[in-house]
Amino acid sequence: MNRPYSDALDRLTLLAASLFRVPVSFISLIDSEKQYFRARHGLNICETSRSVAFCHHTLEQDDILCVPDTHLDSRFQHNPLVLGYPHIRFYAGIPLVTPEGHRIGTVCLVDTQPRPPLNATDRRHLAAIASLVMDRMEVHRLEVLRHSSQQRLEAISSTSSDAIICTDLKQGVIFWNPAATSLFGYSAQEMTGEYVAGLVSERSQTDYRQELARMMADRSSVSQPRRIQIWGRRRNGQEFPAEVSFSGWHEDCERLVGMIIRDVTERHESEARLCELASLDMLTRLASRSAFMDQVEHLTAAGVPFTLMMADLDGFKEVNDSLGHAAGDALLCHVAEQIRLVCAQCIMAARLGGDEFVILLAESGHEAQQVAEALILAVQTPFSYQGSPVIVGASMGIACCPEHGRDASAVMSAADLALYRAKAAGKGCSVLFLPGFLEADQQRRRFEHELEMAVRQQQFVLFYQPQFDAVSGKLTGCEALLRWQHPARGLLLPGAFINILMKSSLSLTLGEWILRSALRQVVEWRQRLPTLRVSINLFPRQLDDIRLDRLLGELTANDASFVSLEVDESMLTSLVQEVPSRFSAIRQTGASFIIDHYGRTLGAINLLQYEFVTGLKIDKSLTAQLADSGRIRMMFRALAALGKSLSMTVLAEGVENGVQRDFATQAQCDTVQGNALGEPLTPEAFQALLPERAIRPHE
Structure with missing residues (x-):
């Protein structure tokens, strides 16, 4: 429990925080007295007493534990982790359960502000992350077993679902378990004396050979297991993502290498799907706010000029109130499609949230105004919902980098001020940011403070x-x-x-x-x-x-x-x-x-x-x-x-x-x-x- 953090688990906590947009996520392991944070993001403590751990409650149930507001839950409102650091207001956790049914810890999401309960989609995503964590931990468990007792190789390999291969670096394969046959399509007899390099895709040959060379050159590597990601190749030529765990030992003065190879196609696809979810607005399929801000920060850091158009729908609330949220969602998808058509050459388009959209252009501010006017006309095109026409307008604010701001925050603020002016001017128009807007806004803020x-x-x-x-x-x-x-x-x-x-x-x-x-x-x-x-x-x-x-x-x-x-x-x-x-x-x-x-x-x-x-x-x-x-x-x-x-x-x-x-x-x-x-x-x-x-x- 107190070993150094795993980079793989750290990446999963970072992915969870990005996907659910929470400031804190962590993976905990728990024993009878304490909770240990095996990997964490946004948290600077390593362990807590089990008596105050939220995860203690999570392990007592079969499903996800979600607490939208700890201040309203009698179980947690007096908890020291609520009253003090890390000031938990929202908590969601899912048990980590081994294949044998042992509950060993949790994957948790935490926010310092109350949040709505997790919906069904969120619950599936959290369960997917928990599965990835258990995959990583299962591989870790197998590595520990191999490292502590190489003599158990035969017993383990005969029942393992992972391919286990032992090779003499001079003579080739000397051991090949049944799972390796299922994975690659070759029998043990066919592979005896052959080299594993023939099972590795061309795009991974360099990584594979470098790892073997490291083990040959570094004597300490003999007793230190290592794991790399490669692309394997089956007998029929099909390539697949694989995770290879290497270990080495000496027998009769010869150096032998053992490999446990796992097909991680499902995990690879799941991680790709989770990364996509973190970077896309799932309703409109435009970029998410976080992905858009990453792109803007990348451009500003590289000194690349760009123009930012911020759009807000006029009359969207009335559509939601009169026709329902389903109509509102359909309308947002319609607007996103108009953005894709009119702004086909844009660098990126995103939905910031609600009925706010933002488009990143390479054009100058005045050229962007022409694009904005075309988009306003396109958005005003009647949209049919269940046979009834739905019409909304759009107001747009435009700002340029570096003329109106040299960092992402400044350019976004400038576009927001221009959008405010567009709505104040009667809506349905676009306004290019002027420096005077900032002074007027500062005066307004000073007056509000007064x-x-x-x-x-x-x-x-x-x-x-x-x-x-x-x-x-x-x-x-x-x-x-x-x-x-x-x-x-x-x-x-x-x-x-x-x-x-x-x-x-x-x-x-x-x-x-x-x-x-x-x-x-x-x-x-x-x-x-x-x-x-x-x-x-x-x-x-x-x-x-x-x-x-x-x-x-x-x-x-x-x-x-x-x-x-x-x-x-x-x-x-x-x-x-x-x-x-x-x-x-x-x-x-x-x-x-x-x-x-x-x-x-x-x-x-x-x-x-x-x-x-x-x-x-x-x-x-x-x-x-x-x-x-x-x-x-x-x-x-x-x-x-x-x-x-x-x-x-x-x-x-x-x-x-x-x-x-x-x-x-x-x-x-x-x-x-x-x-x-x-x-x-x-x-x-x-x-x-x-x-x-x-x-x-x-x-």
Whole structure:
């Protein structure tokens, strides 16, 4: 167990790590007290106690043991190998079983992050690697037996499935077992006195003769077994891969050589198949991400210029959601075929994962743009799935080496930034990287970091914009509006940061702070004006937070009837299909849902069918045009009438003058707000307003 590592076993652990894309793989042997790592990749310990070894559990079952997340498994969550180095979160292991049925160890895969369970294909591949390991160890076992007791040769050879040959270097073959006859097709009588070199393919003659010469020249080689790979040749001329283990000894002052020859055709094919799996994306048959990165690193190290095109599909998620993952897989194969057709002269094409592809070209950046445009058109070609046409688009980012980066990582990052610009430009186009993209990205990252610090250091404040009854002009409520008190740039409006914040997980933390701060303040004000309402804008992540209804109940003493939650119509359209139960639970707290920016797009009319929607706020872009466009006035009046017919509260925002206010009143809007009626105020200023603005704002 404590012998030096075998190069062959090390190669198998490296192959396993590459095939399954895990940072750690190892082959262990185990006795009653300890686990020994016979070969390992990504692990710098040699042994552990059996009492803490995952492999102890693996050996207790007949099949593969797979633990997707050790933190969720009571058997392992307190294990020192989980809590400390090597910090195991994912584990998969298969027992190593000898032909006699002895369980001697395991082949294991480990990751520091949780992973999905192994699928059926993964299990077959892991079993194949375990078989290869046992093959290697069986050969090792036979070599040890030969080395320790040459006198047992006859007994072993008569039952061995491997060809065993003994030769006198001067007289030729002196021993030939039955398995050698089965392997090569020659009888013992035919081979006696012949030389083994005649059984070796021409392409392996040099290796074979060099090994014999080494044994003749090196006296120490007589007692040291050696193993080489050659190509053998059968009687019918067929060649096959063989593993030859050499050993030597002296008899009557003559040097003899023994050979154990094993046909490793199955292993050779299995290793080739596993290497192919590690370098190919098995769905599209394009190169895998790891193989592609190896190629890029090879080109950059050699100083060979190239152009990299990164492609991302537009609309792929919708295909998966509407037609299922089988349709998505078929579509990815269709796109891969278009890449093969359009980019037939490329150096390599690969699927990075999901719906991302990358193509390596020898052409310049501008020539690559022409290829990119042709590929975009090809991808847009309708694809038929079960009789229905499926159409997606593609956006592409292009970067060149060495102009845009001198190593693989830099060029990939440049292409990714160019792809980001292509998608931001409206999708369905290609963009060549420009140096300014990097500076803009760095500025964006710095701003994101500032934003993160602002959330953690509570640099945000709330302003409150008054809302008035459209008929009486009385103060009815306020809208809580977020402001960033930036330490260097002063007070920032949401337009400067809201888009970045909407995509960040920090929005959940900040959204809770807004709710707590606004409701605490308004509850206090309602002691002076009990009819006061508050409108609060929600971030998308808040609607997916199962705590939102409980939080509303906690902050309003289980009566949130004075709270209106404003949700942008585009955001509501996407979320209502994904988490409909969340809206019902929140509505039960008494809070109302208001569709914000209603009328800015044409996609929100179907939202009015949901009972949890209790109001709509007509977008200020329509309010601003009331005096100038008769068509806008008709649209405004129609939207208000639609809301009223459904017994909804109708709000008009952006009311800046008497004409707009009068029209909103005539259109039967319930509430109006705008800077001319009342600008957003600090809490202190709004509180001072309460006694005065409980009457008409113009009085």
